Amino acid sequence: MLILASGSPRRRELLAQIGVRFEVDVADIDETPEASEVAQAYVERLALEKARVVAARHSDAVVLGADTSVIIDGEILGKPLDEADAATMLARLAGRKHQVLTAVALVNGERALVRSIITQVHFRSLSEEEIQCYVATGEPSDKAGSYGIQGFGAILVDAIEGSYSNVVGLPLTETAAMLKEFNVPVWQVG
Numbered sequence: 212m213l214i215l216a217s218g219s220p221r222r223r224e225l226l227a228q229i230g231v232r233f234e235v236d237v238a239d240i241d242e243t244p245e246a247s248e249v250a251q252a253y254v255e256r257l258a259l260e261k262a263r264v265v266a267a268r269h270s271d272a273v274v275l276g277a278d279t280s281v282i283i284d285g286e287i288l289g290k291p292l293d294e295a296d297a298a299t300m301l302a303r304l305a306g307r308k309h310q311v312l313t314a315v316a317l318v319n320g321e322r323a324l325v326r327s328i329i330t331q332v333h334f335r336s337l338s339e340e341e342i343q344c345y346v347a348t349g350e351p352s353d354k355a356g357s358y359g360i361q362g363f364g365a366i367l368v369d370a371i372e373g374s375y376s377n378v379v380g381l382p383l384t385e386t387a388a389m390l391k392e393f394n395v396p397v398w399q400v401g
């Protein structure tokens with residue numbers, strides 16, 4: 212049995228896309244970065260913690276936890292606090308390249324595996340009005356970096372280098388390889 216330790220509808224859709232059967236049990240953890248914690252250590256710690264919290268409730272299951280953050284100039288951008296915060300993040304990303312880092316963790320009893328994947332995302336220039344319009348759609352509110360590449364946010368992006376599904380919240384190629392190591396099949400039909 213695979214359990215997805217995530218409340219993210221995007222992660223549910225992505226995992227279902229590769230034909231994996233799973234149930235959902237959401238981990239509610241504190242996502243505050245530790246003092247001077249670098250981005251990779253941060254996302255890997257959170258992904259593992261989400262998986263471990265849920266694994267403690269399901270002793271036999273393989274549990275998948277993940278965390279996505281946006282990094283610009285080495286600084287971690289999580290979800291916006293409010294609309295003003297979202298607009299500030301988008302203005303910072305506009306016309307520049309940033310990194311989206313997603314860590315995936317699998318936990319089964321004592322066994323744990325965590326990997327993180329980076330995608331480079333190039334934003335086009337954005338006017339103040341475009342930023343305000345995009346924020347008003349409500350799309351930024353529950354997303355790291357205040358945008359969703361799979362939604363209206365698609366037209367903010369000039370180009371990406373690397374995994375697309377990693378930006379949306381789960382790097383599918385790497386996740387499938389990790390699941391294989393835990394004997395969880397993908398493409399299960401029926």
Ligand SMILES: Cc1cn([C@H]2C[C@H](O)[C@@H](COP(=O)(O)OP(=O)(O)OP(=O)(O)O)O2)c(=O)[nH]c1=O
Pocket residue numbers: 216217218219220221222237238261277278279280281290311353354355356358359360361364378379380
């Ligand atoms: C950059 C980007 C992020 N996101 C989302 C993916 C994640 O759901 C969210 C980052 O927040 P996370 O804390 O990684 O995940 P979450 O709180 O939504 O869910 P959970 O912790 O329960 O697993 O941002 C997009 O949907 N599209 C994007 O283009």
